[in-house]
Amino acid sequence: MIALLTTLLLSHAVTAATCTVFTGGTIALPQQARDDLEVQVAEGVVQRIAPDVDRSWRGQDCEVVTLEPHAWLTPGLVHVGGTLGLQEIWGESSTHKHDAGGHPVRAAHDVADAYDPTSVAVPIARREGITAAVIVPGGGMVAGQAAWVSLEGLTQADAITERGVAMRASLSGGTPAEGLRLLRELLDDARAFQADPRAYDTNRSRSLAAGRMELEAMRPVLAGTMPLLVGADRSSDIEALLRFARDEEVGLIIDGGAEAWLHADALASAGIAVLLNPLTQDPTSFDRLHARHDNPALLAKAGVRVMITNRSALFAGHLRQLAGLAWRDGMDHTQALAAITTTAALVFGIEDHGRIAHGAQADLVVWNGDPLELSSWATTVFIAGQPVDTTTRHDALFERYRDLPGLPIPALSLPDSQE
């Protein structure tokens, strides 16, 4: 029933086709924007990018989408670090599915299993050009594993692209130093467990910081293949985390990073990415007294991989406004666009997503202007080469209340008379 409804609501000029060629407009490539190229999409993948691509694919004519001269074609946007599909209403805890509670270490908690692709927030995000999200659990010292989901389909099977793209951790325990000690202890215990799981199973090991599944789940973190995503704004906490990541040889992503500009070079040389919100670069608290609006620009100039987000399931659609703020405050336009598309794919290792490149999944958005400008909007959104529905519950409310006065719910006519 839900699937049927969605199909009926699908009302796009562009229909699903075997092959599509985009011509005209500006194409946002990872390193630069070009207005002299065409993009051919077939089998859900970008096949060719060239000045004049073939109008056919394996003997079939491609549908040609001619973009207006001021239109842009960009990768689908990626919303990182939020609770899309995990939290319907921020103020109603009964709708929260991202915080497992219980033991502070929940490394085996895989948040993908709670993702709800039917959340009304999903099409609302899609309407604003968002095609994927990195959803993140919360709470505790180790909240669990983040997942990359595609904003398509009505089942988890359709939506979940990759589980375990990062491990959410935090500096808990009263002071940042104690937070680091607790994380070191956990890593140490996970190593001890992995060196001799049998000792643990036969009750011959010392007492460890977490249970078996959690210690087992820390294996990719220890191997350096699953980064820790750790919140930190304060300069000294960022410095200490840098040292921690180097000493422990684990991957790290700084979440927040209000004062990260003070360590831009060190973050760049260590390859540590920063996830931040350009709207909150203000000295709002004592942990952020040295925040400044050009933090994203300063980090990007130093070569730090910057990802832009607001972590909000509901306001995911603000993503390009936030990138626009970073642009306004000195970040290069290409870098700002990358910060809501390409960079996330690189940081989380989903490398065939988030960019317009040969062989990449065709998650594409057509905009009627510069995507970072406030006057433009997404006219068509494609996921894996297929146009997707962008009508929302908000649109339905708009239709119902657009013609006041009065509520347009008339009395029904009588049913057919029955003799």
Add this chain to the structure above:
Amino acid sequence: MIATTHIVMTLLVPTLWAQAVDPPSTLDAMEAPGFASIEPAMPADAPAVLLWDAGVMTAAGEVWERGWVLIEDGAITALGPGDPPGDSDAHSLSLVGRWITPGLIDPHAHIGVYAWPSAEAHDDGNEVTQVMTAGVWAEHSVKPQDLAIQRAVAGGVTTVLTIPGSANLIGGRGMVMQLVPTRSGRAMRFPGAPEHLKMACGENPKRYHGDKGRLPSTRMGSMYALRQAFLDAEAARQEWDTWEQTMADAAEAKGRKRKSQATEPAEPPARDLATETLVGVLRGEIMPQIHCYQADDMLGMLQLADEMGFSIRAFHHASSAYKIADVLAEREVGAVTWSDWWGFKMEAMDGIPQGVGLLEDAGAHVMLHSDSPAYGQILNQDAAKALREARRAGIDISDDQAIGWITLQPAWALGIDGFTGSLEPGKRADVVVWSGHPFSATSHADLVFIEGALRYDRERPQTWSDYELGREVQP
């Protein structure tokens, strides 16, 4: 009109006190000394300046791709399209490529009462110890060192209404603030602005207070408490009316020198600060600004106002105000909202991005607010987004209407549209020069004038708040 009594009394009464002429004969006169400020409001005392060769959005019906504005003695004295007259002695600023708008007005802020940096010690915005705190005034909490004040100015904001939070059904009085550096909060009081009362409906009061085991824990409990409070206030209003009439009669008799008929001045009713605020509301002197998200809750509050005999100035947050746009337009009750916030609580669930456009199209007084010192720095962007969503929905809105959502409309809601909110001769020179079109993502406020004085220049940063002194760092 609502403001007249207060303006007059605010100006006159200190003089009367000083000369100890007559004892006060009205409630307003008794309250007046409470509005005095030790520190005077900043004098305008600014040189005349001619801004020209820039785009101009007046918020008064005109948008000129190229025009000029003349500022003298703190006021806008002339403006127009094309080239300015060549005979001005004013300091001349050629602003090619830039845009001039009225100073932005944020009709719902907590600047000063929840100061940055946030700290327990700065938690001065909700007097949660009782559910009705009509006697508290936000200006007594305002911290002039709040880091957010100067940042709002850097976002082009020249005036805000700062108000208590929404924990209480009646939260207390707000203060219209002009954002200038001062040593006390109340010195920022906008001269001539009327008084405002923050009220709240819906989820917050019943959650804050119901959880503490006291009334209200439900919406019906909230309405009961409000109705009773206004019934009590009505009784007090009648006492004050009777006393003021007695005093007026006595003065008149004295004026006619018929001393034989003069009566002894009557004793005034006992003063009660909370009651006086509600009496002010019932007299139409204090503007109720009501935190209310849901259309049905707003209709309930309108019915309360009708029953008790007062007027609501505006509903704030107003996520689903578009559902009753016809009612709000007809009654001239403002809708203070965001471009696209929704879903952060049940009562905000139905906020839609087309809402502002629908309200404007219905002829309602619609405007944007921040409720947040972060969003308060980008009100121009919120207007741009609301405009985009209206146009995307096929609603025909002009740029002039959209700039009005963050200038003239909030000036109306705050009762200061006679002083500011648009570029018109005779109004205060609260003026912003933007680096580009104000609705463009990359535009900054470059210059901000408040009552004609240049308070912000992006090229020459100042530090207003003492918090920021001695904290500079380098990588």
